[in-house]
Amino acid sequence: MKKLVNDVHSVVKESLEGFQLAHSDVVDVHFDPDYILRAEPKGEGKVALVSGGGSGHEPLHGGFVGFGMLDAAVPGAVFTSPTPDPIKEATAAVDRGAGVLHIVKNYTGDVLNFETAAELCEMEDIEVRSVIINDDVAVEDSLYTAGRRGVAGTMLVEKIAGAAAERGDNLDEVTRIATEVNANMRSMGLALGPCTVPHAGVPSFELGETEVEMGIGIHGEPGYRRTEMRTADELTAELYEKVKADLPFESGDRVVVLVNGMGGTPLSELYIVNRKVQELLEADGIVAARTLVGNFVTSLEMPGVSLTLLRVDDEMLELFDAPALTAGYRKGM
Amino acid sequence: MKKLVNDVHSVVKESLEGFQLAHSDVVDVHFDPDYILRAEPKGEGKVALVSGGGSGHEPLHGGFVGFGMLDAAVPGAVFTSPTPDPIKEATAAVDRGAGVLHIVKNYTGDVLNFETAAELCEMEDIEVRSVIINDDVAVEDSLYTAGRRGVAGTMLVEKIAGAAAERGDNLDEVTRIATEVNANMRSMGLALGPCTVPHAGVPSFELGETEVEMGIGIHGEPGYRRTEMRTADELTAELYEKVKADLPFESGDRVVVLVNGMGGTPLSELYIVNRKVQELLEADGIVAARTLVGNFVTSLEMPGVSLTLLRVDDEMLELFDAPALTAGYRKGM
Secondary structure, three states, rough: OOOOOOOOOHHHHHHHHHHHHEEEEEEEOOOOOOEEEEOOOOOOOOOEEEEEEEOOOOOOOHHEEEEEEEEEEEEEOOOOOHHHHHHHHHHHHOOOOOEEEEEEEOHHHHHHHHHHHHHHHHHOOOOOOEEEEEEEEEOEEEEOOOOOOOOHHHHHHHHHHHHHHHOOOOOHHHHHHHHHHHHEEEEEEEEOOOOOOOOOOEEEEOOOOOEEEEOOOOOOOOOOOOEOOHHHHHHHHHHHHHHHOOOOOOOOOEEEEEEEEOOOOOHHHHHHHHHHHHHHHHHHEEEEEEEEEEEEOOOOOEEEEEEEEEOHHHHHHHHHHOOOOOOEEEEOO | OOOOOOOOOHHHHHHHHHHHOOOOOOEEEOOOOOOEEEOOOOOOOOOOOEEEEEEOOOOHHHHHHEEEOEEEEEEEOOOOOOOOHHHHHHHHHHHHOOOOEEEEOOOOHHHHHHHHHHHHOOOOOEEEEEEEOOOOOOOOOOOOOOOOOOOOOOHHHHHHHHHHHHOOOOHHHHHHHHHHHHHHEEEEEOOOOOEEOOOOEEOOOOOOOOOEEEEOOOOOOOOOEEEEEOOOOHHHHHHHHHHHHHHOOOOOEEEEEEEOOOOOOOHHHHHHHHHHHHHHHHHHHOOOEEEEEOOOOOOOOOOOEEEEEEEEHHHHHHHOOEEEEOOOOOOOO
């Protein structure tokens, strides 16, 4: 295993230290337990948003802490849920009396630990709601998951619900919007190869020289089939058709498109995927109102891509367009 | 070779099409010949900045076209200089009567083709200046280069000179600032593995299971030595010492730090490298005035990292902090 790490047991801590040193204008990292807060928290009355989960998906979640998105992120070990204690502490740290929304990707460990943390918070009279993100259409149950997995669409929930909290919506409203975003988005990914978790030291799975894993999870969990390598257009069309058919997205819908790199794919290839996505959307009469292309929700250095479509109304689009200032995403600031 | 491409001969064209579809608010891609312009060009009197070079380094250069940075970028085939014609056309398209600065990475093909394009422009009374970027301290001459190579620091020249042009500096002034940035910055990179150029179909070089190429070029050109894999801190210290000793950077200097991913390295590892860089700077009494960590000047999916230090004065820092709105870099907009 060749990785730019020192000790496999201190990967997350050292990475957080380097993150803090790069972004002290935006974030304030707390250690032992580890969580990331905004450098300049908003005052009384604002609903706070907390997310978290295993590390290795950067910039998610810590890279989305800041104005217009999250108030705190709680990183676990690589691909491992954080325990309830840091979640509880981070939640208490950001509560300003207006309540806290937990944004939780649907993995058994995350759901359980955020739930326990929420119970601990309620014992201290902190009001906590949760939205469980399950945008991945690839498989119904999976390694680590009952039901569908939460994947790249999580970033869109953090952006849009974050903007709602920023404009002063109350906890009911922010929860409603986050829930609606989740309900209106679908995602699916593919991998051309595995990634290597530092403390495991070996690739998370094996793929043949010409094989592709369709429906890959963001921890390298199996998808729904392995296929022979095909052209970018053919692979993209398979992602698109699965995603589209599931909601389903229909002619006249307006969507936010997220073409998300899994970490090890050149930006130029993500744009080739986007080209085909936009062609398919146009043929179906679906309007790409906004498009994001880049590495937002990664799986370490995995080569691959995921496609997320989010059906938007005027309100969601307005919130998507609102300013944000985080280490991993910036708009209008 | 597993890549998200269709035809290896149309990689750049299709990628540009997908780029245009994602960023039509910022860029306007011209095809045959291929170059990227700002969607909303500034009017009369502004000095224009044009850069370009082989594709495969995205977001450089096309991702840095927009307010506060470049007026045009000219992409060649992957790792291959664009020919004089598109450079000439792009230059003519962005000239507003105040002259054009060419920002050219020091590779024989690029230098020659930009030079020829400049001569063609002068025949049409377009005033063109050039700054040759040669920030790589690794080797003095190299595959494709006489003298030092231009690498990740190019992005800092585009940012700072772009801001100078935006505030209304004339061609002499913009050229002076670009030249000063180049003179005050030094870079070096390392690779943990190769990348694969699509039309070549095989990795650009081979590295043993535990080998690292120190001083790698952004096209996979050899560095100054191969070494056994060591810890991130040890590898980072070698980059830092080479970069520091060359200018040299000294106690009391203020610097902009750029920890740049080569494409296939997880963000978490780049932050581990940044942690060590900041520790070394502090020990040397060098002030990290600003820090950038991310994939800005890549080599397709190469796993690796480069370090750039730029010694800044108040003017450079003010220009670095000025607003920018491009597909690949945003600040204050």
